[in-house]
Amino acid sequence: MNKIFNIIGAAAVSLAALASCDEWEPVFTGDYGKADVYTPVTLTPNTTILDLKKLYTTPGTPVTISDDIVIGGQVISEDRSGNVYKSLYIQDETGGIELKLGKNGLYNDYKLGQWVYVKCSGLTLGAYNGMVQLGWESNDSKYETSYIEVQYIIDTHIFRGEIGTPVAAKKVAEADLLKEENVGCYVELDGLTYSDKIFLLVYIDPNKDTSDNDNRIFFSDKSWGVTTWAMSKQGFLNYLNSGVFDEGKTNTGRKVTDLKKELTKNASAYTISQYFKMGSADVQIRTSGYSKFADTQIDKKILDEGAKINVKGILTTYKGSAQFTLIDLDGVEIVK
Numbered sequence: 581m582n583k584i585f586n587i588i589g590a591a592a593v594s595l596a597a598l599a600s601c602d603e604w605e606p607v608f609t610g611d612y613g614k615a616d617v618y619t620p621v622t623l624t625p626n627t628t629i630l631d632l633k634k635l636y637t638t639p640g641t642p643v644t645i646s647d648d649i650v651i652g653g654q655v656i657s658e659d660r661s662g663n664v665y666k667s668l669y670i671q672d673e674t675g676g677i678e679l680k681l682g683k684n685g686l687y688n689d690y691k692l693g694q695w696v697y698v699k700c701s702g703l704t705l706g707a708y709n710g711m712v713q714l715g716w717e718s719n720d721s722k723y724e725t726s727y728i729e730v731q732y733i734i735d736t737h738i739f740r741g742e743i744g745t746p747v748a749a750k751k752v753a754e755a756d757l758l759k760e761e762n763v764g765c766y767v768e769l770d771g772l773t774y775s776d777k778i779f780l781l782v783y784i785d786p787n788k789d790t791s792d793n794d795n796r797i798f799f800s801d802k803s804w805g806v807t808t809w810a811m812s813k814q815g816f817l818n819y820l821n822s823g824v825f826d827e828g829k830t831n832t833g834r835k836v837t838d839l840k841k842e843l844t845k846n847a848s849a850y851t852i853s854q855y856f857k858m859g860s861a862d863v864q865i866r867t868s869g870y871s872k873f874a875d876t877q878i879d880k881k882i883l884d885e886g887a888k889i890n891v892k893g894i895l896t897t898y899k900g901s902a903q904f905t906l907i908d909l910d911g912v913e914i915v916k
Contacts, residue, residue: 618689621739623697625652630674630761633712635705642706642724644717649700653677656747656766657894658687661908663871666727667713669764669894670696671747676764676894680715681734682727695741703728703737709899711763749892754859757895757902767895769904771888771915772863774878775855776803779864782816782850784830784842793831797839804828807883809909810852810867810874817847849874853903856889864903865891873909881914888916 627649635643653670668679668686679698690696704717706724715725716733728734749768756762757769780799788795799806805824808815819825820836820843828836836843849869856863867874881887892911896903906912 618740620695620742621697622695622741623650623652623699623739625650625672625697627651627700628674629653629670629672629677629764632700632705632714633675633677633760636707636712639707639710640724642704642718644704645700645702647701650697651677651700652695652697652741654744654747655690655692655694655696658692658907659684660687661872661906663868663873663906663908664894665868665870668696669766670698671765675761676766678711678713678764678896679738680713680725680727681738682729683734690740691743693746694743697739697741699737699739702733709897711897752895754861757858757861757863758897758900762895763897765895766892768890768892769858769863769895770890772856772858772891773886773888774882775857775862776883777801777855778803778806779853779855780804780806780811780850782828782843783846784834784839785846786848787846794834795830797825797828797830797836799825799828806852806854807877808852808875809854809865809878809906810869810871811850812869812874813847813849815875816850816869817844820844820847854878858902862901864898864901866896866898866903866905876909879914887914889914 629651632649632651653672653676655668656671656676657664657669666680666682666684668681668690669676670679700714703714704725705712705714706718707713708724713725716728718724718726747766749766752762752767752769778799782797782799783790784795784797790796806819811819820840825836851866851868853864853866856865882889890913891904891906893907894905896905
């Protein structure tokens with residue numbers, strides 16, 4: 581069996597397309613048609629999700645699993661709105677984890693509440709800026725895991741079970757935001773208030789070295805006049821032409837006002853983290869520029885009147901801070 585995995589692994593590495601979590605690609609968010617007919621599979625997990633994640637012990641050192649570990653959990657994510665990208669999140673009674681399946685339109689085959697079982701042998705545990713993921717071995721030193729894109733590997737590792745009742749969001753308190761048993765889970769965070777700041781990274785020319793400080797503009801520490809959850813390409817151009825970004829500049833001092841021609845030419849959809857406060861803790865609600873609701877205006881009650889919100893979605897982390905992914909805008913409730 582190990583020899584078979586080695587052969588498959590070589591093929592998969594040559595085919596796998598690596599994608600940064602910083603810049604998401606366009607996703608088809610329509611309906612691919614009816615899901616294929618399948619016979620539900622029931623496997624017996626021998627390891628909890630939390631115990632599986634504990635096998636990743638050394639930051640920067642991914643772990644390829646050789647033992648016959650089987651986990652199981654219910655689907656808690658859906659990519660219908662385009663705000664979850666090529667991944668599936670599952671959750672058991674101990675925690676949740678991201679499965680990097682490398683496919684779009686996953687909601688057609690993996691329904692909310694559906695049981696999914698994973699034979700982990702041959703797969704790789706790694707982390708992206710501290711967030712543990714389960715995927716395929718990466719051949720790029722920048723990433724610890726890659727997407728599982730070869731259908732044969734998906735079919736022999738990921739098994740669809742019965743469709744159960746969707747998982748209820750578990751309420752997480754401020755003090756528990758970074759606890760591993762909550763990270764990767766479907767949660768509810770209550771009483772968030774808007775912090776009046778965003779984080780947005782724009783590359784002047786995405787075809788050049790993206791680590792070049794002269795090729796990057798960071799928009800942070802204030803709202804920059806951005807009142808939408810994220811930006812489609814046209815949304816970004818609207819903001820650019822309105823002048824709200826004119827004070828921006830690269831770390832080497834090049835100004836947006838001198839770069840508008842290049843920024844217009846190379847414009848894309850842009851992911852934004854809108855910052856909220858949960859007590860004294862920062863929570864970044866991170867939204868893809870390719871999501872269906874990217875250009876949706878945040879309610880003025882939230883922006884201008886200090887209204888508190890409760891949110892439901894996937895709790896993640898980024899460099900030791902809490903991040904949050906909405907499944908769709910139904911996950912936002914104004915409470916005051």
